[in-house]
Amino acid sequence: MAAITTRPRTTVAELLRACRADLTPSELLVAQALLADYPAAGLQTVAGLASTAGVSAPTVVRLVAKLGFPGFATLQQRLRAELSARSAGPVELYPEPGPDGAVTPLLRRCQRTIGRAVTQSLRELDPVELDRAVALIADRDREVVLTGGRVSSTHAEYLARYLSLLRPGVRYLQPDRAVRDAALLDVGRRSTLVVFDYRRYDDEVVEFGREGVRRGGKVVLFTDRYLSPLASSATVLLTTVVEGPRPFLTLTPALAVVESIVLGVVEASGPRLRRRLESFDRLTAREPR
Amino acid sequence: MAAITTRPRTTVAELLRACRADLTPSELLVAQALLADYPAAGLQTVAGLASTAGVSAPTVVRLVAKLGFPGFATLQQRLRAELSARSAGPVELYPEPGPDGAVTPLLRRCQRTIGRAVTQSLRELDPVELDRAVALIADRDREVVLTGGRVSSTHAEYLARYLSLLRPGVRYLQPDRAVRDAALLDVGRRSTLVVFDYRRYDDEVVEFGREGVRRGGKVVLFTDRYLSPLASSATVLLTTVVEGPRPFLTLTPALAVVESIVLGVVEASGPRLRRRLESFDRLTAREPR
DNA sequence: CCCCGTGTGAAACATCTGTTACAAGCAGTG
DNA sequence: CACTGCTTGTAACAGATGTTTCACACGGGG
Known part of the structure; x- marks a missing residue:
């Protein structure tokens, strides 16, 4: 990300269509080639684009000039x-232009995108990675500390609430600098840090994870496929698809993985857990409905 | 376009993730930069990519070689x-090699049950009911109060965090008797109560909802198909499948519905929202990474 | 018929690019 | 402490790239 993602007001494609009138025949060929495979065609070399359009390099350059660019590099x-704007934060791509005018019904879009994201994420999840995560989290000789970013921390909390039922030594940390710092004091070789960090990545979360590793802890990191900067320090990496109904990201697949882990921990814990759950039952079911 | 658009079996992104293990720290920086702004970052010059990653050009070249490409041009x-191959959206970008062969029973079960629960829930969701929920939640003349049971309250919190970005007058109530009672004092005709209540239903949550209705509020209720007792008092009812990998319930479908509502609220809010989000952007992006 | 404006490509050029070779820095080891 | 192996950036190099120049081809008007 970074850089100057100043979204230009008009896209190259629009420019191309607008100038169509005063282009020479050869230049039109270039424009067509450009739009036919947009934007990939424009990202090759001048010579390449010229050859796919069936014209010479100078023709391409002249078109570029006609569009108002100082050079081919600028157009690229x-x-x-x-291209970047498409996958940036909610604001950048907010307009939701609806390429073909008609906006598909809200629900239908959610069905498609979220449903696919979940199934795909689960399908692509590495079983080995999942098992390692379960092992680190289920191990009763380790304490488990969970936190996440401003939004994703609710996932951490969700997992924490389940885990508290399943074993002792579970701590959820609110997305707050001071809280995390204090918790770091007790992090050591016996700590499993479960961290949620999705775009845009949260510096404080990353720093928490790094410091945790420095103190000997191991990190189970939930992140998207573009990898939080913390990924390099993580012991276990669980990635999910985050592309939801534009312009939003979806964390539903992440929750699916969280629930998978809960189940894994249950199965790893054996009969001892059964007694624990029964005991919990007695506590909560004091007044039967 | 011509030529053969033979889709390579594995994408560059996948390669990057696969090689993550044997990359040097600097190379990892490059990999991150690449994935963070994929694929645009990889379509600049070597020098450009190197500078956004904060390393030198040779490091980029070395990474490229490690990935198995004869040169940077080939990678591009x-x-x-x-880029050309994708027509059905960004998700298609990851064609999924599929861990062929054995999948852990654990994972397989989660895939089946959770995946099905999500798609089924979204499919069976009543669009009219969803729209009514969105209308009640998006209405700026109403305040929105959210809460839920011991587990499901994280969903309430998740929704609340998003809503706070989208509009004023959003309050999340922790799953605590005293907190809810205090909040009830301000509930009136202008209140929308968003309540999450799944088996086993929580008496305190139900009571909160009922009292809210008595005071003139309207209730949007998230629950399972067996219906919380609060259902009879609810204005809008959003049910989801909860049957997950036995013996567990899954709340993943519920989150899918929550995210659908977020999107609905965004689209219902129009351009005013854009300014609000931009303003938020400026707040959070104070320290660029 | 010649002239002239326009559109176009071949060749030459200067620049920038990717790449390679090498040396400095650093951590771990004997 | 020297040595080794590994990372990483600096500097030099060869080749490719974008750009400009110029000459040719074409077609319509004097």
Whole structure:
């Protein structure tokens, strides 16, 4: 991310269509080639684009100039910027233009995108990685500390609430600097840190994880496929698809993985857990409905 | 476009993730930069990518070689090919090699049950009911109060965090008797109560909802198909499948519905929201990474 | 018929790019 | 402490890239 993601007001494609009138025949060929495989065609070299359009390099350059760019490089920059804007934060791509005018019904879009994200994430989840996560979390000789970013911390809390039923030594840390710092004091070789960090990645969360590792802890990291900076320090990496109904990200797949882990911990814990759950039952079911 | 758009079996992104283990720290920086702004970052020059990653050009080249490409140009070709190949959305980008062969029973069961629960829940969700929920929640003349049971309250919190970005007058109530009682004092005709109550139903939550209705509030109730006792008092009823990998319940479908509502509220709010989000952006992006 | 404006490509050029070779820095080991 | 192996950046290099120049081809008007 970073850089100047100043979204240009008009896209290259729009420019192309607008100038269509005063282009020479050969230049039109270039424009067509450009739009036919947009934006990939524009990201090759001038010679490459010229050859796919069936014209010479100078023709491409002249078109570029006609569009108002100082050079081919600038056009490419613009193309890349458009590309980046598609997967940036909610605001950048907020307009939700609806390419073909008609906006698909809310529910239908959610069905498609979220449903797919969940199934795909579960399908692509590495079983070995999942087992390692379960092992680190189920181990009763380790304490488990959970936290996450401003939004994803609710996932941490969700997991924490389940885990508290399943074993002792579970701590959820609110997304707060002071809380996390204090907790770090007790982090050591026997600590499992479960961290949720999705785009945009949270510096404080990353720093928490890094410091935890420095103190000997192991990190189970939930993140998206673009990997939080903390990924390099993580012992176990659990990635999920986050592309939801535009312009939003979805954390539903992440929750699916969380629940998978809960089940894994249950199964790893054996009969001792059964007694624990029964005991909990007696506590909560004091007044039967 | 011409040529053969033979989709490579594995994407660059996948390669990157696969090689994560044997990359040096600096190379990891490059990998992150690449994935963080995929695929645009990889379509600049080597020097450009190096500078956004904060390393030198040779490091980039070494990473490229490690991935198995004969040169940077080849990698870019691949990137462009991926770009051209995708027509059905960003998710398609990851065609999924699929861990062929054995999948852990644990994972397989979660895939089946959770995946099905999500798709089924979304499929069976009544669009009209969803719209009514969105209307009640998006209405700026109403305040929104959210709460839930011991486990499901994290869903309430999740929704609350998003809503706070989208509009004023959002309050999340912890699953605590005293907190809820205090909040009830301010509940009136202008209140929308968003309540999560799944088996086993929580008396305190139900009582909170009922009292809210008595005071003139309207209730949007998230519950399972067996219906919380509060259902009879609810204005809008959103039910989801909860049958997960036995013996557990899953609240993943509920989160899918929550996210659908967030999207609905965004779309119902129009351009005013855009300014609000931009303003928020400026707040959070004070220290660029 | 010649002239002239326009559109276009071949070739030459200067620059920038990717790449390679090498040396400095650093951590761990004997 | 020297040595070894590994990372990483600096500097030099060869080749490719974008750009410019110029000449040719074409077509319509004097």
